[in-house]
Amino acid sequence: MSGKPRLTYFNGRGRMEPVRWLLAVADVEFEEVFLETKEQYEKLIKDGVLMFQQVPLVEIDGMKMVQTRAILSYIAGKYNLYGKDLKERALIDMYVEGITDLMQMILMFPFSPPEAKEKNLDSIKDRATNRYFPVFEKVLKQHGQDFLVGNKFSWADVQLIEAILAVEEKVPAVLSGFPQLQAFKKRISNMPTVKKFLQPGSARKPPPDERYTENVLKVLMT
Amino acid sequence: MAGRPKLYYFDGRGKMESIRWLLAAAGIEFEEEFLETREQYEKLLQGGSLLFQQVPMVEIDGMKMVQTRAILSYIAAKYNLYGKDLKERALIDMYVGGTDDLMGFILMFPFLSAEDKEKQHAVIVQKATSRYFPVYEKVLKDHGQDFLVGNNFSWADVHLLEAILMVEEKKSDVLSGFPQLQAFKARISSIPTIKKFLEPGSQRKPVPDDKYVETVRRVLRMYYNIKAD
Numbered sequence: 180m181s182g183k184p185r186l187t188y189f190n191g192r193g194r195m196e197p198v199r200w201l202l203a204v205a206d207v208e209f210e211e212v213f214l215e216t217k218e219q220y221e222k223l224i225k226d227g228v229l230m231f232q233q234v235p236l237v238e239i240d241g242m243k244m245v246q247t248r249a250i251l252s253y254i255a256g257k258y259n260l261y262g263k264d265l266k267e268r269a270l271i272d273m274y275v276e277g278i279t280d281l282m283q284m285i286l287m288f289p290f291s292p293p294e295a296k297e298k299n300l301d302s303i304k305d306r307a308t309n310r311y312f313p314v315f316e317k318v319l320k321q322h323g324q325d326f327l328v329g330n331k332f333s334w335a336d337v338q339l340i341e342a343i344l345a346v347e348e349k350v351p352a353v354l355s356g357f358p359q360l361q362a363f364k365k366r367i368s369n370m371p372t373v374k375k376f377l378q379p380g381s382a383r384k385p386p387p388d389e390r391y392t393e394n395v396l397k398v399l400m401t
Numbered sequence: 402m403a404g405r406p407k408l409y410y411f412d413g414r415g416k417m418e419s420i421r422w423l424l425a426a427a428g429i430e431f432e433e434e435f436l437e438t439r440e441q442y443e444k445l446l447q448g449g450s451l452l453f454q455q456v457p458m459v460e461i462d463g464m465k466m467v468q469t470r471a472i473l474s475y476i477a478a479k480y481n482l483y484g485k486d487l488k489e490r491a492l493i494d495m496y497v498g499g500t501d502d503l504m505g506f507i508l509m510f511p512f513l514s515a516e517d518k519e520k521q522h523a524v525i526v527q528k529a530t531s532r533y534f535p536v537y538e539k540v541l542k543d544h545g546q547d548f549l550v551g552n553n554f555s556w557a558d559v560h561l562l563e564a565i566l567m568v569e570e571k572k573s574d575v576l577s578g579f580p581q582l583q584a585f586k587a588r589i590s591s592i593p594t595i596k597k598f599l600e601p602g603s604q605r606k607p608v609p610d611d612k613y614v615e616t617v618r619r620v621l622r623m624y625y626n627i628k629a630d
């Protein structure tokens with residue numbers, strides 16, 4: 180065994196992408212197994228490897244971890260990206276959960292029927308600009324620090340940069356009213372491990388396309 | 402200030418119920434403010450109390466916390482219900498993730514149409530008995546201990562008991578194939594703080610009814626129909 184974490188998921192972003200981000204940014208190399216067929220998935224279930232019969236699955240430190248939040252919390256805790264005390268952790272958790280709600284809309288978008296896509300895109304734009312981005316713009320403005328929590332790089336910063344880039348793919352000018360977030364995006368993108376992850380050839384996955392959605396449906400549908 | 406946590410939510414279970422359970426299990430007294438009108442909600446919004454314009458909101462230790470999972474994690478850690486190290490926390494997080502997904506099916510139930518309710522009832526029972534309960538049954542059987550993680554009472558135990566009782570409200574004999582869970586239920590229910598929470602007069606909320614649904618819709622102006630997944 181290599182000792183490296185091993186990720187099992189579809190060959191695409193989905194629920195695994197935040198995990199790839201966090202490991203990459205923490206400078207932790209990892210391996211990936213891509214689910215391409217229903218048989219692969221059924222074998223994983225039969226082997227008892229998926230606690231609730233679901234992916235993401237991350238094999239790490241002798242554990243077969245499932246449940247995205249549990250996985251991310253573990254990685255953040257292990258690599259000192261979770262604040263210095265309970266109150267900082269609370270802030271990080273609040274910020275991450277809010278961003279996750281926004282990312283959930285983007286996650287589901289490729290699977291929505293064609294007639295609902297325009298409405299869903301409008302919702303993403305509305306939530307990003309009226310509910311979520313203003314919060315982080317204000318946080319950064321008020322403390323004037325480089326990072327969201329405790330003047331130190333944390334999981335919350337990683338989650339926010341991922342969300343900013345994902346929304347920008349759908350709404351290119353979305354940061355136009357948010358100067359703090361523009362500066363934040365530039366600052367975080369220039370951190371060495373983040374910069375490396377954003378370069379071609381990294382484990383970062385492209386935006387989901389039809390081939391990805393078809394693959395997911397084929398593997399999961401009974 | 403009282404020093405007690407204060408919960409802002411509707412007068413009903415919803416996303417706040419797990420928080421009531423955890424505080425009660427930890428023996429922590431708390432206050433509640435119930436949202437009954439749109440005006441109350443707008444006042445909270447305008448006052449800047451709701452970070453993402455949503456409830457649940459819990460005032461605790463000088464913070465106005467939102468996001469159910471963040472609130473629960475904070476309470477669990479503060480009151481030593483989150484395991485002794487990172488690996489136990491990972492297990493607790495995994496188990497809670499599962500019971501959270503299960504309870505999620507029940508959470509949306511009151512907002513479904515009559516036809517969808519019937520379908521969802523079957524889904525809840527099927528998921529409980531074939532995906533979730535077997536996992537916890539096996540965990541308890543394999544280690545033979547009283548609690549799910551680390552031989553110590555934790556958030557995972559509270560959350561599982563809450564989930565069991567909620568599913569039993571939908572199908573009273575749902576634990577019939579799960580002897581470990583039956584014993585677990587009896588054991589955890591008799592822990593003094595839990596026992597107290599299960600008695601009439603506690604802050605535990607009843608099964609959501611039409612009045613609850615109307616209140617939520619009215620306060621949030623959520624008049625669209627929810628579709629089951």
